[in-house]
Amino acid sequence: MQPPSLHQTNCCYRLKFPQAQKNAAAVVTTTTQAKRDDGASMVRPALACCKLYISEARNAGALRAIERAAAGLRPAAVLVNAFADDDYNRVGYTLVSPLAGDVAASPPPLHRAAFRVVAAALEAVDFGAHAGAHPRLGVVDHVAFHPLAGARLEDVAALTRAVAADIGDKLQVPTYLYGAAHKDGRTLASIRRQLGYFTPTSPGGEQWRGAPDAWPSSPLPVAPDAGPGTPSRSKGVVVVGATAWVDNYNVPVRTADVGAARRIARAVSERGGGLASVQAMGLAHGDGAAEVACNLLDPAAVGAEQVQERVRRLAAEMGVGVGEGYFTDFSQEKVVELYLQQAAQAEASQQ
DSSP: OOOOBOTTSSOOBOOOOOOOOTTOOOOOOOEEEEEOTTSOEEEEEOEEEEEEEESOSSOHHHHHHHHHHHHTTTTTSEEEEEEEETTTTEEEEEEEEEOOSOTTTSOOHHHHHHHHHHHHHHHHOOGGGOEESSOOSBSEEEEEEEEOTTOOHHHHHHHHHHHHHHHHHHHOOOEEEEETTSTTOOOHHHHHHHTTTTSOOSTTSSOEESSOTTTTTSOOSSOOSBSOSSOOTTTBOEEEEEOSOOEEEEEEEOOSOHHHHHHHHHHHSGGGTSSTTEEEEEEEOSTTOEEEEEEESSTTTSOHHHHHHHHHHHHHHTTOOBOOOEESSOOHHHHHHHHHHHHHHHHHHTO
């Protein structure tokens, strides 16, 4: 099933999968205590989520293969959201699962599910043939792990390092760590800048097409944390990290001038002297339109409303209108709710 293009809406798309098989892995029982409405205690698993950003949104066959891989471990790991964008030619998947205690002894479900999705994407998508209006470094451009209910960032970081090692070594893709998973806490933005992520590869400066000409003839400018030192043109590289929750919020800008969107993005971002904990890019987004795509690194402190208003004000100063912004994923609370609902449904179907 191919996710619809949802970049013109304010909602996310939740996939529905076939009934889980009887022999699916059991849900891990690392737990915290919660209260039911009637005051009684109930057990709630300590959860983590994995967001995988794949450089493909137009090839229905490739997406079906990836989604089959994601569905294979239900109810132990559940895919609660997919968000596809045709103009960016990019899809984001959100997997949720309880954490296991010892990732070295037996990979927990989220480890196995994330690895399966990455392997399926690398098999189904050719990075050398990919083109889109969003920057990317590989077939699997970015994998982000976040702690959810009852989980600790350090536990998620250990899981992240184990997944990254498997991706690099078993799938032979240069793999980079960031955030709590990296020994020095390197940021996602810094490693992307070092790898040339923000530089378009098309003559017009608005599209990213294929792999850089230097791949695989030249070593990468930064040594990967796992995998080979040179990337293949068909797979590219993967960046994998662990951080607290990040909201992705994009604001449409009604102009064909991508340069104007980039100036707005610069002024909105913390790096450009704008809003704290906000990263932003100005990108082409459809014919005669652009948008400011933002990462909200601390959404409790600086949220979507503040970003929307700052973009609106800056655009107005240029004589440009803006549209209503949209999230590309559900909130943390909704992600947890969807996981619990779908895991319970999948377990009930096995009775």
